[in-house]
Amino acid sequence: MASKVVVTGGAGFIGSHLVEKLVEKNFNVTVIDNLFAGKKENLKNVWKDIEFVKGNILDSKLLNSCFKDADFVFHEAALRSVRVSVKKPVTYASVNILGTIKVLEAAKQQNVKRVIYASSSSIYGNQKIFPVKEHFLPNPQNPYAASKACAEQYCKMYSQLFGLETIALRYFNVYGPRQDYLSEYGTIFPIFVNQLLHNKSPTIFGDGKQARDFTYVADVVEANWKAMRASKKAVGESFNVCNGKTVSVNQVFSLISKALGKTIQPNYVSVRAGEVQKTHGEPSKARKLLGLQCKMSFQKGLPKTVEWLKKEFFARDFR
Ligand SMILES: NC(=O)c1ccc[n+]([C@@H]2O[C@H](COP(=O)([O-])OP(=O)(O)OC[C@H]3O[C@@H](n4cnc5c(N)ncnc54)[C@H](O)[C@@H]3O)[C@@H](O)[C@H]2O)c1
Incomplete structure (x- = not known):
């Protein structure tokens, strides 16, 4: 059984x-x-x-x-x-x-x-x-x-x-397909894609140099x-x-803009309470004890996610 x-x-x-x-x-x-x-x-x-x-x-x-x-x-x-x-x-x-x-x-x-x-x-x-x-x-x-x-x-x-x-x-x-795209508390991917698709200027909290280890x-x-x-x-x-590599919020913004063919400038506002400046992990313990090796690079994972979000937003607009 x-x-x-x-x-x-x-x-x-x-x-x-x-x-x-x-x-x-x-x-x-x-x-x-x-x-x-x-x-x-x-x-x-x-x-x-x-x-x-x-x-x-x-x-x-x-x-x-x-x-x-x-x-x-x-x-x-x-x-x-x-x-x-x-x-x-x-x-x-x-x-x-x-x-x-x-x-x-x-x-x-x-x-x-x-x-x-x-x-x-x-x-x-x-x-x-x-x-x-x-x-x-x-x-x-x-x-x-x-x-x-x-x-x-x-x-x-x-x-x-x-x-x-x-x-x-x-x-x-x-990040990836099915991540929450409806909540105002969602993460930067859906927020950037949604705002850019609707020709709005996305908000970036702080200077956008915050680094994230996207998985x-x-x-x-x-x-x-x-x-x-x-x-x-x-x-x-x-x-x-984790991947053990970081990407800044500014880089995410420019990669998403490029994927969507948009040239809108972001709107920088003050930092949010409770937000950390950097996430960057060391993956070697998981590699050694679990045999885990994260395979998806950000360069490949980002377009997949943007494509999925685009479909969801279009479907929602025409519902
Ligand atoms: N998404 C990330 O980047 C991330 C990063 C680190 C850790 N995590 C952790 O991974 C887990 C899954 O996250 P996710 O991004 O899929 O979030 P999610 O909100 O999509 O999934 C959480 C699920 O838990 C359900 N849930 C919430 N409260 C519940 C309750 N009281 N009883 C039963 N179900 C309840 C929700 O309906 C939802 O389906 C969470 O524990 C989260 O803390 C997520």
Whole structure:
């Protein structure tokens, strides 16, 4: 019989790509998502192959029933807007920290073999030395980052205290098809593409020299796949999931402008609260222990993403 796996937040951007990979590999996949940000439409390619449970990760009874007989849990569900977290720290702590504890507790009770946790590069915050390595002291700059760092500690602690296998993957600035393009709190890709397509001048916060280590969504899926199959040496550990190369916001803007054939000047405004100046990860620990090598270069991933966003925006304008 095929292994059963559960993906929390599986209707979201990253979760839905992961679900597709797991279905392709013949796993029995259960998705738990309250559709706060995720969409059933993200799962349309695999809808008939999965069990979809609309529910909240704060519901322990539901988690216990979904985790019964599951071998692996991929914990992707979270609230993930830095800006909203600054306004709603309690809500973010509740879903991202308490929600993770409830996932770990149910996994322990149901004897799940391994939990793979979607952590974040944001936990590093502002650092003096780059690229950042996993042993650096976290320095979260906003409630979202603090909640991800705290939940990661719980994963590690559950491995040490209860022997529940956990692995935390610190994703760096994930981009690709299905990333949120409707929310005003979305990331720079959809915001730039939307504004340029509508001949508006995109806003850049600060001087645009902020550097980001962009990671294509397929590489993040691969990291989860490798973490599921990794040896026990990886258990209780955290791993950067990154390219180890940076691109500035100004560069992203000019590459997107070029891809869309636009020559509109951006509008520079003051820096946003809680935003870090740089993300730049060192990928060698994941290469050594997980065998992970991010394959998609930014030069190839960007046009793919811009093409997808263009189609979505056109479809929306003519709906
Ligand atoms: N996108 C990135 O660049 C990035 C970077 C670092 C880490 N991460 C982490 O990766 C994970 C997935 O992120 P994403 O970009 O796919 O975001 P997303 O918002 O698209 O996906 C999160 C999913 O969780 C669901 N969810 C939220 N609260 C829930 C709850 N209480 N119960 C059940 N489901 C709930 C949402 O409906 C959504 O489908 C998150 O944990 C996020 O913190 C993302």
